[in-house]
Amino acid sequence: MTPSTSPSASASPSPTPSPTPPADRDGDGIPDSSDTYPEDPKNVPQQAPVNLTCETDNELSGSLFAVHGGKDGRPDFAEVWAAKPSSCEFVGSLNIVTAIEKQAYKVSKYDDQDISTLYEMCAAVDPDDVYAEAGFAASSEQIPEINGALTLCPTHPYAKRWRQAVQRGQADADLEAQGRLFGSGTYRVGKEIKPGTYVATDVDGCYWARQNSSGEIIDNYFTNGARRVQVTIRSSDYAFNSERCGEWRPAR
Numbered sequence: 001m002t003p004s005t006s007p008s009a010s011a012s013p014s015p016t017p018s019p020t021p022p023a024d025r026d027g028d029g030i031p032d033s034s035d036t037y038p039e040d041p042k043n044v045p046q047q048a049p050v051n052l053t054c055e056t057d058n059e060l061s062g063s064l065f066a067v068h069g070g071k072d073g074r075p076d077f078a079e080v081w082a083a084k085p086s087s088c089e090f091v092g093s094l095n096i097v098t099a100i101e102k103q104a105y106k107v108s109k110y111d112d113q114d115i116s117t118l119y120e121m122c123a124a125v126d127p128d129d130v131y132a133e134a135g136f137a138a139s140s141e142q143i144p145e146i147n148g149a150l151t152l153c154p155t156h157p158y159a160k161r162w163r164q165a166v167q168r169g170q171a172d173a174d175l176e177a178q179g180r181l182f183g184s185g186t187y188r189v190g191k192e193i194k195p196g197t198y199v200a201t202d203v204d205g206c207y208w209a210r211q212n213s214s215g216e217i218i219d220n221y222f223t224n225g226a227r228r229v230q231v232t233i234r235s236s237d238y239a240f241n242s243e244r245c246g247e248w249r250p251a252r
Contacts, residue, residue, distance in 0.1 A: 108148025138169030
């Protein structure tokens with residue numbers, strides 16, 4: 001008999017190596033090679049570092065600062081603020097990229113697609129900043145600009161004072177719209193201004209006159225200079241005229 005032989009074991013095929021997946025640091029499924037924001041899984045548009053030349057006590061000729069985006073999507077001015085620059089000037093060009101920048105631009109009511117001024121405002125910590133002065137009331141033109149800066153840098157060292165300036169300015173705008181805040185000129189009582197008791201402060205060469213419908217003077221007053229001048233405009237008056245008295249406000 002011919003002895004039986006065991007069949008030889010067939011050789012196992014070598015496994016095909018899996019291709020190495022492309023690098024994807026943020027795990028968003030987009031390879032780093034084509035990912036605009038390779039470290040941000042949400043792919044939120046980011047601003048390139050913004051360069052500013054700022055004057056500080058140590059470097060009056062100007063120090064260069066690079067402002068990067070922060071974790072909350074807003075620019076991080078911490079390094080600049082620590083140097084307390086009195087003024088800053090934007091370097092280069094700037095495209096409005098991030099959602100915060102777009103919102104700041106909208107709030108500012110600028111119309112030139114440029115928010116470099118807001119970056120300059122946010123960077124500076126000027127002790128002589130007029131917007132931060134005690135009692136300062138922002139004008140109707142200044143209010144949007146300050147609000148735009150506060151959108152970009154809500155934690156600015158002067159943020160509280162800026163907000164107070166906006167509040168005072170808005171209060172004045174409301175009074176003016178009501179006919180209860182006015183300056184030099186002749187006004188129709190009951191149509192352009194409201195009757196009531198008003199004061200003007202720190203006047204120089206101030207003259208006022210209450211008039212009837214014929215233009216005749218009911219009462220008038222003149223002073224070369226005074227800390228405070230007061231007048232009561234009656235509902236029966238036809239017009240009120242003042243010159244060089246500055247701003248008339250409701251008496252408190």
